[in-house]
Amino acid sequence: MQDATTRTDGSPAPGPVRGPDTVDDDTVRAALGRYLTRTSGHRTEITHFSRKSSGFSWITFGFEARSASGADRMLILRVGPPNGLFAPYSVQPQVHALQSLAGTGVPVPALVAFEQGGAEIGHPFFICEHIEGAVPAPWAASMLADGHKRAIALQFLSILGKLHRIDARATPLATRPDKSDERAEVGAVAAWRASLARPTARYYPLLDWGGKWLQDNCPLPPRRTIVHGDYRIGNFIERDGTIVAILDWELTHVGDPHEDLAWALMPTFNARSRKLYGVIERAEVIDLYQRASGITVSARSLAFYEAFALYQAAAIQMCAVRAFEVDRFNDMRMAVMASQMPSIIRAFERALEAAA
Structure with a gap:
């Protein structure tokens, strides 16, 4: 029998615990001022600087950049912490997404600057425009009128259709060589398998076996599209009943559009409801999506990606637990994520049976 620290790929037991490695707000603010002064050629003062509480991955700051040139701007800074949920961080997926989608009809914030090497700040970061509006919490849906939620959900599906109509081959996201023996959608499954195979204190046999089944049985996509990777209620800004920006493009890749649809349908992101x-x-969601995207939804592929969505959710939980327990990322929300694993694994087992 396999013990709790051995994986099917032979990965080693957990290593020693590292000390805390944090991003200091005052240090970031001062470094940001130096960076913008250098890159703009004008002395820039940072005011109204504050850390945003939402989000589990990139650390988000809102600020005003006051320049000697007289051009004051409200902006957003996102920093990839060295001990965060998906560390080590790369700015490329989000930068490529914002560059690719500007002017396409898919609403995204305008990209202002980015530095993978960290420049003065010392950690990967990017800066984009600040967009006024509210970010709806999925669990607070019962507080909103049904008519308002339906109007937003219809826009949500329309935007997803627009995203999946874009020719990914003509965008910066298409950086991977087009080789006949490589399938990007299989690569997305493999990436999460590799994440779960990292040395952590917890091992779940069903996730080990299920991940291999997913990789071996990944269906061919109707076409390869830009996949957001975290397209759900709560990852957009709305203002006056209109979605004005889709957020959080860090998991963006080219793959099967069923992946985004399955993720959006997860009850977790819909206040535990099976309705969007x-x-x-569900039937209306599929019909509306097909009309918006021009893609015929495959019941088999959707079932596969609903199983994959739960597998991905489990992997994210384990990333969070590792970030808190091993890398000492100071966010108490991550500390409780391990308690959600039993319910996710039970749901994953049922989804696998439906997909098989």
């Missing part, structure tokens, strides 16, 4: 935003039935 608690108001649109």
Whole structure:
């Protein structure tokens, strides 16, 4: 029998615990001022600088850049911490997504600057425009009127359709060589398998076996599209009943569009409802999406990606637990994520049976 620290790929037992490695807000603020002064050629003062509480991965700051040139701007800074959920961080997926989608009809913040090497700040970061509006919490859907939620959900599906109509081959996201023996959608499954195979204190046999089954049985996509990777209620800004920006493009890749649809349908992101935003039935969601995207949804592929969504959710939980327990990322929300694993694994088992 396999013990709790041995994986099917032979990965080693957990290593020693590292000390805390944090991002200091005052240090970031001072470094940001130096960076913008250098790159703009004008002395820039950082005011109204504050850390945003939302999000589990990149650390987000809002600020005003006051320049000697007289051009004051409200901006957003996102920093990849060295001990965060998906460390080590790369700015490329988000930068490529924002560059690719500007002017396409998919609403995204305008990219201002980015540095993979960290420049003065010392950690990977990017800066984008600040967009006024509210970010809806998925669990607070019951507080909103059904008519409002339906209007937002219809826009949500329309934007997803626009995203999946874009020719990914003509964008910066298409950086991977087009080789006949490589499938990007299989690569997405393999990446999460590798994440779960990292040395952590917890091992789940069903995830080990299920991940291999997913990789071996990944269906061919109807076409390869830009996949957001975390397209859900709560990852957009709305203002006056309109979605004005889709957020959090760090998991963006080229793959099967069923992946985004399956993720959006997860009850976790719909206040535990099987209806999108608690108001649109599954059959109508599929019909609306097909019309918006021009893609015929495969029941088999959707079932596969619903299983994959739960597998991915389990992998993210384990990333969070590792970030808190091993890398000492100071966010108490991550500390409780291990308690959610039993329910995720039970749901994953049922989803695998439906997909097989």
